[in-house]
Amino acid sequence: EDQVTQxxxxxxxxxxxxxxxxxxxxxxxxxxxxxxxxxPGKGPEFLFTLYSAGEEKEKERLKATLTKKESFLHIxxxxxxxxxxxxxxxxxxxxxxxxxxxxxxKLNVKP
Amino acid sequence: ETGVTxxxxxxxxxxxxxxxxxxxxHLGHNAMYWYKQSAKxxxxxxxVYSLEERVENNSxxxxxSPECPNSSHLFLHLHTLQPEDSALYLCASSQEVPxxxxxxxxxxxxxxxxxxx
Numbered sequence: 061e062d063q064v065t066q067x068x069x070x071x072x073x074x075x076x077x078x079x080x081x082x083x084x085x086x087x088x089x090x091x092x093x094x095x096x097x098x099x100p101g102k103g104p105e106f107l108f109t110l111y112s113a114g115e116e117k118e119k120e121r122l123k124a125t126l127t128k129k130e131s132f133l134h135i136x137x138x139x140x141x142x143x144x145x146x147x148x149x150x151x152x153x154x155x156x157x158x159x160x161x162x163x164x165x166k167l168n169v170k171p
Numbered sequence: 172e173t174g175v176t177x178x179x180x181x182x183x184x185x186x187x188x189x190x191x192x193x194x195x196x197h198l199g200h201n202a203m204y205w206y207k208q209s210a211k212x213x214x215x216x217x218x219v220y221s222l223e224e225r226v227e228n229n230s231x232x233x234x235x236s237p238e239c240p241n242s243s244h245l246f247l248h249l250h251t252l253q254p255e256d257s258a259l260y261l262c263a264s265s266q267e268v269p270x271x272x273x274x275x276x277x278x279x280x281x282x283x284x285x286x287x288x
Contacts (some may be wrong), residue, residue, distance in 0.1 A: 064213070094277070096279075157227050157267075158227065
């Protein structure tokens with residue numbers, strides 16, 4: 061069964077304290093893996109797409125990496141404005157209309 | 172207007188009411204989606220429309236009825252809902268290019284917060 065698991069469920073960091081969020085997945089043929097950021101009361105905002113193992117994408121303090129079984133979202137020297145819930149989703153080759161989402165990691169960065 | 176717009180932002184309805192959620196996308200995409208988001212649970216796919224044709228109905232109860240009159244508009248008609256249907260309902264769109272392995276990501280609206288009393 062295709063599924064996505066994110067860990068940890070919640071993460072508290074001090075401003076400047078770097079860390080990583082994990083997204084492990086099982087899918088029969090990965091078409092793409094997506095990272096989103098969701099702020100309270102808003103819809104998910106697209107961050108990155110990764111297509112193949114070894115690929116990396118960066119945006120400001122965020123860097124996403126992909127292996128054959130998991131993806132990491134590395135946050136370098138986070139700021140309070142990085143506080144949000146980060147969602148991971150995978151898209152299968154055999155059914156590209158379906159995006160399987162994880163439950164998310166709620167990140168809280170304290171000043 | 173840009174992106175994906177959903178109305179209303181908040182909705183409170185009784186179990187015997189009938190209401191509709193509206194979604195409009197201004198991105199020129201050809202696929203639209205309804206997702207349900209409940210606390211601490213993954214987003215649940217409800218319906219997918221591709222080129223205005225329903226291609227996915229993810230075992231959703233018949234009290235939820237989607238409508239896609241054109242590629243820019245999507246509705247979710249609600250009737251005789253249950254309290255457990257209270258959730259954030261998210262609309263999304265994407266661009267599908269047949270034969271293209273690089274599918275576009277989902278672009279979401281800000282959702283309708285539904286409370287069923």
